[in-house]
Amino acid sequence: MADTRYFVGLDVGGTTMKAAVVDDSGTAFPAVSLPTEPERGAEAGLERMCVAIRQAIEAAELSLDDITAIGVATPGLMDIKLGLILDPPNLKPWRNVAVPQYIRAKFNKPVAFQNDANAAAFGEFWVGAGKDVDSFVLFTLGTGIGGGIVIGNKILEGEHSHGGELGHVRIASPTEGRLCGCGRRGCLEAYASATGVLGRAREETAACREPTVVRQLIRDKGEELTAKDIFDAAATGDPLARKIVDDTAYYLALGACNVIATVDPKMIAYGGGMIAAGPSFLQTIIEYVHRFALDYPGSQVQIRYAQLGSNAGFIGAAGCARNLVLGNPEPTVPVLDHGR
Amino acid sequence: MADTRYFVGLDVGGTTMKAAVVDDSGTAFPAVSLPTEPERGAEAGLERMCVAIRQAIEAAELSLDDITAIGVATPGLMDIKLGLILDPPNLKPWRNVAVPQYIRAKFNKPVAFQNDANAAAFGEFWVGAGKDVDSFVLFTLGTGIGGGIVIGNKILEGEHSHGGELGHVRIASPTEGRLCGCGRRGCLEAYASATGVLGRAREETAACREPTVVRQLIRDKGEELTAKDIFDAAATGDPLARKIVDDTAYYLALGACNVIATVDPKMIAYGGGMIAAGPSFLQTIIEYVHRFALDYPGSQVQIRYAQLGSNAGFIGAAGCARNLVLGNPEPTVPVLDHGR
Numbered sequence: 001m002a003d004t005r006y007f008v009g010l011d012v013g014g015t016t017m018k019a020a021v022v023d024d025s026g027t028a029f030p031a032v033s034l035p036t037e038p039e040r041g042a043e044a045g046l047e048r049m050c051v052a053i054r055q056a057i058e059a060a061e062l063s064l065d066d067i068t069a070i071g072v073a074t075p076g077l078m079d080i081k082l083g084l085i086l087d088p089p090n091l092k093p094w095r096n097v098a099v100p101q102y103i104r105a106k107f108n109k110p111v112a113f114q115n116d117a118n119a120a121a122f123g124e125f126w127v128g129a130g131k132d133v134d135s136f137v138l139f140t141l142g143t144g145i146g147g148g149i150v151i152g153n154k155i156l157e158g159e160h161s162h163g164g165e166l167g168h169v170r171i172a173s174p175t176e177g178r179l180c181g182c183g184r185r186g187c188l189e190a191y192a193s194a195t196g197v198l199g200r201a202r203e204e205t206a207a208c209r210e211p212t213v214v215r216q217l218i219r220d221k222g223e224e225l226t227a228k229d230i231f232d233a234a235a236t237g238d239p240l241a242r243k244i245v246d247d248t249a250y251y252l253a254l255g256a257c258n259v260i261a262t263v264d265p266k267m268i269a270y271g272g273g274m275i276a277a278g279p280s281f282l283q284t285i286i287e288y289v290h291r292f293a294l295d296y297p298g299s300q301v302q303i304r305y306a307q308l309g310s311n312a313g314f315i316g317a318a319g320c321a322r323n324l325v326l327g328n329p330e331p332t333v334p335v336l337d338h339g340r
Numbered sequence: 341m342a343d344t345r346y347f348v349g350l351d352v353g354g355t356t357m358k359a360a361v362v363d364d365s366g367t368a369f370p371a372v373s374l375p376t377e378p379e380r381g382a383e384a385g386l387e388r389m390c391v392a393i394r395q396a397i398e399a400a401e402l403s404l405d406d407i408t409a410i411g412v413a414t415p416g417l418m419d420i421k422l423g424l425i426l427d428p429p430n431l432k433p434w435r436n437v438a439v440p441q442y443i444r445a446k447f448n449k450p451v452a453f454q455n456d457a458n459a460a461a462f463g464e465f466w467v468g469a470g471k472d473v474d475s476f477v478l479f480t481l482g483t484g485i486g487g488g489i490v491i492g493n494k495i496l497e498g499e500h501s502h503g504g505e506l507g508h509v510r511i512a513s514p515t516e517g518r519l520c521g522c523g524r525r526g527c528l529e530a531y532a533s534a535t536g537v538l539g540r541a542r543e544e545t546a547a548c549r550e551p552t553v554v555r556q557l558i559r560d561k562g563e564e565l566t567a568k569d570i571f572d573a574a575a576t577g578d579p580l581a582r583k584i585v586d587d588t589a590y591y592l593a594l595g596a597c598n599v600i601a602t603v604d605p606k607m608i609a610y611g612g613g614m615i616a617a618g619p620s621f622l623q624t625i626i627e628y629v630h631r632f633a634l635d636y637p638g639s640q641v642q643i644r645y646a647q648l649g650s651n652a653g654f655i656g657a658a659g660c661a662r663n664l665v666l667g668n669p670e671p672t673v674p675v676l677d678h679g680r
Contacts, residue, residue, distance in 0.1 A: 077636065133499075134499070135498075135499050149602070151496070156491070156603065156604075157604075158475075158603065158604025158605070158637065159473075159474070159475050159604055159605055159606040159637070159640075159641075160604055160636055160637040160640050160641075161604070162600070162601070162604040162634055162636065162637040163602070163603060163604040164602065164604075165601045165602075165604070165634060165637075166601065166602065168601040168634050169598050169601045169602060170511075170594065170597055170598060170601075170632075171510075174594065174597075174631075174632045182634065182635075183635075184632060184634075254510065254514065257510055257514075258509050258510060258598050258602070259602060260502070261502070261505045261506065261508040261509045261510075262489070262503070262504065262505075262506065262509060262598070262599060262602045262603065263496065263498065263503060263602065263603075264496075264497075264498025264499055264500055264501070264502040264503040264505070265498070265499055266499040291514075292510075292514045292524060294502055294505060294508050294522065294524075295522075295523075296417065296500055296502065297498065297499070297500040297502040297505075300499070300500050301499075301500075
């Protein structure tokens, strides 16, 4: 390849947006972060996205002319094909915001648009944990659980932009399981997200008759208690905390089993804050997968932690921009027909 | 297109193999059926496959020269990429049989090789229930439950040939759920296959204190009892039979919900003997999907019965042959390197 091409990747979260220039090989220049402040409205948010993109180009000591295309990732709900943020709970009060169209008009560059978890999965697929495999699934473990599926360099977006909504794979009864943020019961997210871990910790502590440091943690920290506190307590050997962490691995494995029976990927990876729990947590997930998944694919699938941390989203967004100009068979951003 | 091309599709089942010539538009010529008799061994089985292919060409009043390519579908376990039947329970004692290589050598034509449920899904996608959609999922309801996922004219084969193994999506506890034929617990197949329906019917009848015609059916028919008997009893209004059928729809809907959160297809279709239950059964599945699936994709996904009956497999196999010669990006049958 004669000249390296440069792409800007922008990952918009509910609190922060993060952007960087990423080159053809997936190497990122220094990233910039700006507060999203969604409460200031969509127009202000779109303008801040443009600021972040400009600052990222400056941080790379490049000019806009050096940029081949731009990729933007935003949280759901969205309509990827139409290029719309619909009504995402963590970007309130934004509704029906045409993100890529706005950015394309400002910069006069091709703009790819993608769900944030899909973009993170694509980043890990491109240059992270999944860089050597052809089919890859990422679970992102945070307050909620997101997911992304990449098969043959293509994100499985789904017909209604809900492909890879792996936090809502159901692992327990839809009538008696734990209540999920989506309003339904029994979703993986209700059990294995940070929120799910804390909910189980509180309930199991209330029901527990043995001594446990979790009881003291709940008293001391109240609403400040985090899933990390529970994992830390498990690391010290507290039996209840260990059970809660072990159950978390079990629930994650059940989610993986359903992905194996549906997509049968070469690799499943876990990202997000919870992976700080380290190798033993991953090993427990793997053991449950071996026990409960279809024998052959369950024994063959590679199970790993993600490698790019919070950079996965903007690197993946840049990768989507690269795919867009390299002739990804499905254009990610159609031109809106304003005449209609 | 100047000349119509012709393909032979062959669908090998545990009892019967069925073959027909299918033209470029997916229209099938008269089909031929031969007993599979797997107990006679793989060599005899391969030879009979060749006989079925020849008879299909004769039944179409064509000659081998008219045939562009051949597609063969067989039951799992298999290695699609290597072109091997591994150790399928309903083709005992066949093990590690190189099917497409044998047929290619006999006929000197390109040969596509596919899992039978995947082939049926591709047939329905090509010219059946899914002919107007771009992403399609088929559940085949028989003694077991098979599945196939087609996205953008491409079967989701999976990395280990287990893509779309939808009978083994888990809908209940892996430790307390019903035992599945695969040796694990809680799989959809353990609940909603014909075998699962009969198992639940026997157990619920034993536990039922009310009068029910199912009790009499079990006494009269013994081992001859079929899932159809239960569905027929439900149609006459028997409360227990109605509950069993309603629960079947519920379990199928839970399987659909997990497919929606993973693949988010445009259409989900059901094929196999159970769809003789008619529109009210399908309507019950749809109502449960609306209740338990992610709101937006759950409300948008089209849910239908399959249309091609038992022809779906050989039509889909022919469609795979057509894809092979039209330049499907992933070759389905590699040439075995006998030199190594």
